[in-house]
Amino acid sequence: MKVHVRIKRFNPEKDRRPYWADYEVPTDPFDRVLDVLHYIKWNLDGTLALRRSCAHGICGSDAMLINGRNRLACKVLVKDLGDRITVEPLRGLPVIKDLVVDMEPFFAKYRQVMPWLVNDEPPPARERLQSPEERARIDDTTKCILCAVCTTACPIFWGNGEFLGPAALVAAHRFIFDSRDRAAAERLAILAERSGAFKCRTVFNCTDACPQGIEITKAIQELKQAIVLSRA
Amino acid sequence: MPVHEYDAVIVGAGGAGLFAALELSHQRDLRVAVLSKLYPTRSHTGAAQGGIGAALGNEEEDHWEWHMFDTVKGGDYLVDQDAAEILAREAIETIYDLEHYGLPFDRTPDGRIAQRRFGGHTHHFGQGPVRRACHAADRTGHMILQTLYQQCLRNNVHFFNEFQVVDLLLEDGVAAGVVAWEILTGELHVFHSRAVMFATGGWGRIFKVSSNAHTLTGDGAAICWRRGIPLEDMEFYQFHPTGIYRLGILMSEAARGEGAILRNRYGERFMERYSPNLLDLAPRDIIARAMITEIREGRGIDGKDYLHLDFTHLPRQVLDEKLPEITSFARTYLGIDPATQPVPVQPTAHYAMGGIPTDVWGRVIRDEHNTPVPGLYAAGECACVSVHGANRLGTNSLVDILVFGRRAGRDMARYLKEAERVPVAHNPDSDAREELERLRNSTGGEKVGAIREELAACMMEWCGIFRNGADLQRMLDKLGELRDRYARITLDDRGWKFNQDLLEAWELGCLLDVAEATVRSALNRTESRGAHMREDYPKRDDAQWLKHTLLYRDGRFAYKPVTITRFQPQERKY
DSSP states (O other): OEEEEEEEEOOTTTOSSOEEEEEEEEOOTTOBHHHHHHHIIIIIOTTOOOOOSSSSSSSOOOEEEETTEEEETTSOBGGGTOSEEEEEOOTTSOEEETTEEOOHHHHHHHHHTOOSOOOOSOOOSSOOOOOHHHHHHTTGGGGOOOOOTTGGGOHHHHHOTTSOOHHHHHHHHHHHTOTTOSOHHHHHHHHTSTTSGGGOOOOOHHHHHOTTOOOHHHHHHHHHHHHHHHHO | OOEEEOSEEEEOOSHHHHHHHHHHHTSTTOOEEEEESSOGGGSGGGGOOSOEEOOOOSSSOOOHHHHHHHHHHHTTTOSOHHHHHHHHHHHHHHHHHHHHHTOOOOBOTTSSBOEEOOTTOEETTTTEEOOOEEOSTTOHHHHHHHHHHHHHHHTTOEEEETEEEEEEEEETTEEEEEEEEETTTOOEEEEEOSEEEEOOOOOGGGSSSBSSOTTOOOHHHHHHHHTTOOEEOTTOEEEEEEEETTTOOBOOTHHHHTTOEEEOTTOOOTHHHHOTTTGGGSOHHHHHHHHHHHHHTTOSGGGSSOEEEEOTTSOHHHHHHHSHHHHHHHHHHHOOOTTTSOEEEEEEEEEESOBEEBOTTSEEEOSTTOOEEEEEEEOSTTEEOSSSTTSOOTTHHHHHHHHHHHHHHHHHHHHHHHOOOOOOOSSTTHHHHHHHHHHHHOBSOBOHHHHHHHHHHHHHHHSSSSBOHHHHHHHHHHHHHHHHHHTTBBOSOOOSTTOHHHHHHHHHHHHHHHHHHHHHHHHHOOSOBTTBOBTTBOSOOHHHHOEEEEEOTTSOEEEEEOOOSSOOOOOOOO
């Protein structure tokens, strides 16, 4: 089947402002949108810029706005979109070229929440013990692939670039509720600040958009509760 | 041209590169840079699914000697056994290290690291399957990548993201740095350092159907080859049995570890005929050949070129809890619920056993006498230690990147205590600049995508699971033709900023190089061993070929003996 693809293009070396470009692409219903973009790039216009790597939803490179929703181009199929596909760069991050946005602000927020296990007690000769129940507590938030789909779907983030955003909060959750970690208090203090967890207004855009199916809003609510309890 | 001064430069930010960087970060006086063509968390280590093998014995009796034996036998006795012993022993402490760094392994009821079965991993030297693969659901690689990256951030490792390394600087045979291209600006940078490590991963993209990321184009191996380093055992390339039909996306071996079964068009469990003992958990080379044999004899599904991976007898809970990722792949890409419908699969190009030759400390060697290149290191899939020999066992890629990434980091720290800074030549970036200018300005009308597509299709056909002399020669001739066309490409994008058109053109040059090394080595080895199956030489020939291939870019071969310590070569049966 033929699909009509509109892509928001911008080349900083040539264009003063972004513009829409249109392409007709022969596809199979089971093609990924990434396959469609590759077809354009390899057959119609080699100047198209987009990030991608694994092509099956694991590496988190190819997040973009597809038919008005944030998704991974390698995880949505043509058959689920119909014969008109519109592709734009993620919102809320500066556009570098075409579908490539500047990820540095996103990763800077990730680094702010101390996204690493802290436990400086001398480790045992073997593994630290953790029960299956304790492990299950963090299962959902360990799935995050840092694709930025959630943060750039969040209207609070669009309005306030200072907000840590859902992805950084998910990273904080993954460590705060890990039974082996010892830095929950420090992280909760960071999240309690003005641009932290309480900026979330439970819009659920993040949860709806997450390609890993993480219950992000729920995780953020758990963080808010933990902050309140830590003050009590 | 910006010049950066570092003590060590690590190229690649997957498991091997990050573990080496983490080891070096414990030495506070050393300046270490990690250069990645991607963002580190995009590295392909993250795609590893099922598990990492280590004889912890948490679920049942296990010993590192059994793991070592399985590794040696799995590699069809081409494995260097001193290296395999290190792999199996140090896997254990490496797993504990990772756990202490925060890796969220699945747990046994008593809180230990949970383990499951995987292909080719056995108890009592081949008696039957053993639970050895430590796992975090089927996201084990993802969790390894995240954990190592996180600890590197904690220790303030310097990352240069989206920097494509395009050349290695060797001064009088000593590593002196790299030339890297900043993708964002198009600018070339020189990284002047006392040690250089390549951890750039594999090159599955030389084949049409592959589990590998688009960015796995053999860059590190090609760069070293161009600078006079030989490549080792390039004829040994692994096809994973269960890639999703046409897409090549992996259905982890953990699927079969948890009980999934391969079936042909008659619903027959055909592995009973090929490996009566280990069945669907035989090593990958054996299963991949069995599948192609079934397909060739007309027993593919509907007579076509795929088979079924059947989960339908498994409880839904197993799919949801132990295999959630691959369950979701089947749903997303095929619209199939594996609990009720079998998944169409075919072998998919997966893993390079060969690569940049190193010793057991990750030091790159330049010849059959194991002469090291001072200051140059390699680890992970781009390297060949050799712990995988002629065929890698499932989970051992993760073990390899971690054990030898860590060792390379430790040895670099030792080396840097003594090593002097070697000055680099005037205009160290001139070769790289010339090559990129040539690609940018060439006007012959040929298209990069078309050449790459033809390369991958022909490699699949003539240098895939079954090989013969005539097909390999045909492939070598084809490579000559493709190289001619590559010299006449025309790019659409002549800009500087984020010019991926140019990037893909440069990557294609690497693909052509590693494909050529693969084909030449395959044509040269007139025997069948592990993943290298020659229809015209169907037997293993220890008298002639119990040795490693070293191939130089000028076409010259040299050979290295296989190190044999505990296990004498035997016929390989499962």
